[in-house]
Amino acid sequence: MSPVDGPLERQDDVAMTRGWVIPAIIGSAMLMQTMNATVLSNALPTMAVALHEDPLRLNLAITMFLLASAVFLPISGWVADKFGAKRIFMIAMVLFALSSAACGLAQDLTQLVIARIFQGMAGAMMAPVGRLVLLRTTPKAELVGAMSVMTMPALLGPVIGPVVGGAIVTFADWRWIFFMNLPVAVVGVFLVFRYVPNVSEQQVSPIDWTGILLTGLGLAGLIFGFENLGRDMLPDGLVAGLFLGGFAALGLYWRHARGNPHAIIDLSVFRIQTFTASVVGGAFMRVAMGATPFMLAMLLQIGFGMSPFQAGLMTFISAAGALVMKTTAPPILRRFGFRTVLVVNAVIVGISFMAYGLFTPATPHWLIMIVLAVGGFFRSLHFTSLNGMAYADIDQDRMSRASTTSSMMQQLVQSIGIGLAATLMHFFMVARGETHLTAGAISPAFVVIGLLTFVSLFFFVPLPKNAGDEMNGRLKA
Numbered sequence: 001m002s003p004v005d006g007p008l009e010r011q012d013d014v015a016m017t018r019g020w021v022i023p024a025i026i027g028s029a030m031l032m033q034t035m036n037a038t039v040l041s042n043a044l045p046t047m048a049v050a051l052h053e054d055p056l057r058l059n060l061a062i063t064m065f066l067l068a069s070a071v072f073l074p075i076s077g078w079v080a081d082k083f084g085a086k087r088i089f090m091i092a093m094v095l096f097a098l099s100s101a102a103c104g105l106a107q108d109l110t111q112l113v114i115a116r117i118f119q120g121m122a123g124a125m126m127a128p129v130g131r132l133v134l135l136r137t138t139p140k141a142e143l144v145g146a147m148s149v150m151t152m153p154a155l156l157g158p159v160i161g162p163v164v165g166g167a168i169v170t171f172a173d174w175r176w177i178f179f180m181n182l183p184v185a186v187v188g189v190f191l192v193f194r195y196v197p198n199v200s201e202q203q204v205s206p207i208d209w210t211g212i213l214l215t216g217l218g219l220a221g222l223i224f225g226f227e228n229l230g231r232d233m234l235p236d237g238l239v240a241g242l243f244l245g246g247f248a249a250l251g252l253y254w255r256h257a258r259g260n261p262h263a264i265i266d267l268s269v270f271r272i273q274t275f276t277a278s279v280v281g282g283a284f285m286r287v288a289m290g291a292t293p294f295m296l297a298m299l300l301q302i303g304f305g306m307s308p309f310q311a312g313l314m315t316f317i318s319a320a321g322a323l324v325m326k327t328t329a330p331p332i333l334r335r336f337g338f339r340t341v342l343v344v345n346a347v348i349v350g351i352s353f354m355a356y357g358l359f360t361p362a363t364p365h366w367l368i369m370i371v372l373a374v375g376g377f378f379r380s381l382h383f384t385s386l387n388g389m390a391y392a393d394i395d396q397d398r399m400s401r402a403s404t405t406s407s408m409m410q411q412l413v414q415s416i417g418i419g420l421a422a423t424l425m426h427f428f429m430v431a432r433g434e435t436h437l438t439a440g441a442i443s444p445a446f447v448v449i450g451l452l453t454f455v456s457l458f459f460f461v462p463l464p465k466n467a468g469d470e471m472n473g474r475l476k477a
Contacts, residue, residue: 023150025191026130029093030150032184033123036100039177046169060109061116063224066411068120070219073128073408074212074264075400077400078128078205085400086198088136090132090189091316092125097185104178122375135399137197146389161293163316166309170199193399200322210344211264214253215408221246222412226419265408266401269394274467277342278390279406281459283413285346285382288353288449298425303439304361317369317376329384338467342460345385348378350453357446359389361439389467417449424448 040062048058081086099122102115131150138146168176191197225242228234259261270276293315300311333341359368394402424445429437 013453021195022197023146025132025188025195026089026134027150027190028184028190030127032093032181032188033126035161035164036119036177036181039161039168043165043169043174043177045228046202047174047431050174051106051109051112053139058109058364060113060169064227065116065120065123066223067220068117069124070223070408072121072430073123073191073219073411074215074404074408075207075378076125076128077132077404078207078264080132081400084198085129085133085136086192086196088191089129089196091194092122092129093185095180096126100178100181100185116454123129131407132400132403134402135162138268144246147384154346163309163313166307166311168231169341172307179207185400194256207254208260208262208264210255210256211260215265216257218246218249218253219408221249226412226416228419262473264401265405266398269398269402269405272393272461274389275390275394275402275466277459277463278386279409281456282383282386282390283409284456285379285386285453286410286413286429287420289379289383290414291421291449292353292356292417293422294418295425295442298437298438299356299359299442299446302437303428303442304359314365315372329381332384333382333388337465337469338392339460339463339465340384341385342382342389342463343457345382346376346453346456346460349375349382350450353450353453355445355450357450359443369456392467421445421449 009048047061051058076088096119099115099119103112103119106112106115134146134150164180165177168174168180204240216391221242223246225239225246228242253265254267257265257267270280296315297311300306300314336344350474352371355371355375359371391399391402425437428444429435429441432438433440434441
């Protein structure tokens with residue numbers, strides 16, 4: 001080996017670790033969180049029987065997780081800056097595993113809900129802090145590729161969750177839904193400790209307790225409201241009160257944060273066009289993304305009569321499209337740029353969502369799987385582009401707040417997507433004069449959700465042609 005080979009090989013090792021190993025480790029931790037949510041949804045009826053509870057009451061296990069996440073998300077960036085992102089990330093993984101074990105050992109609904117609250121607290125730290133670790137350890141020119149790798153496990157969670165959940169409740173005990181997080185967390189903590197570099201503590205401003213209270217109450221009100229929208233679980237007046245209280249709290253926070261350099265959420269990041277296009281414009285795409293697993297489960301299981309395991313196997317094919325995207329997204333973005341990819345891809349993704357509404361019980365399964373695979377590819381390409389461009393013009397000292405803000409928006413729109421889907425299906429069911437959900441009421445909802453994604457074009461079209469070029473290796477025009 002020549003003297004030059006050593007340094008070159010070391011550089012290759014560093015690039016491999018930075019571009020593949022670290023993002024995959026962080027993404028795998030997020031997989032534990034996203035998959036747990038979809039597995040739990042599929043297993044709720046079985047869990048309700050085991051715990052002697054009504055299945056609708058057991059929905060509290062999902063809602064309280066989202067509420068806890070909403071309350072603790074705003075503080076995650078400050079905690080990561082204060083104590084070090086890597087340290088907080090590992091602690092969050094350990095807490096998520098311990099609370100998962102507590103969920104698995106729960107003997108009644110009260111114990112399960114309490115454990116889920118702690119799980120939500122840990123999850124609120126895990127996602128934004130993991131993303132922050134990646135942002136601070138990866139050069140901007142390599143960030144799109146790293147983001148592509150990191151988002152793959154997280155995107156796979158909603159896809160493989162129904163399969164895993166169906167298999168567990170069919171062939172094993174439902175408690176393994178939570179116990180399976182333990183080995184993942186143990187391996188994850190070891191890999192983070194071994195491969196992820198230390199991210200030093202940052203200068204932090206005084207903690208904004210008022211901002212934390214207002215954002216926590218605001219997000220909790222909106223998420224709880226959207227979770228109960230169209231489900232007839234709470235009186236309409238109470239749901240309306242949740243929305244009004246949520247919007248009021250966030251309005252008070254906006255007033256509190258104006259001109260406040262210590263505000264927990266830095267609203268000034270929305271003055272950056274690339275961030276706003278990614279987070280606000282991308283929200284309309286993420287609403288559809290959040291609604292799709294729920295709507296497909298309803299269509300395939302209730303509309304077409306498939307078992308949860310069969311439906312899970314059917315939707316798993318979209319993971320194949322996402323896997324192909326992993327290697328093709330960076331060269332596509334280098335060739336065409338963020339603006340062109342987002343504009344063209346938004347149209348393709350919107351059409352793919354509407355195409356799901358054309359499925360009928362007579363549609364060949366191979367055709368459904370092809371459409372799902374194509375949709376999975378373009379959705380993954382879109383979210384890789386959105387996640388990369390969001391931080392193109394963000395300075396390092398604002399990364400933590402930008403990451404926290406992005407995570408809060410994603411948490412909110414996920415609930416909006418599910419709530420909107422439930423409302424639309426209920427509306428079409430009533431409009432058809434039906435008393436129970438059928439495929440005829442579910443299919444039109446896909447068309448409405450697909451049309452909603454086109455709103456994002458109002459944010460993507462005005463972007464400059466060279467928007468985010470530093471992130472994908474293209475030279476500025």
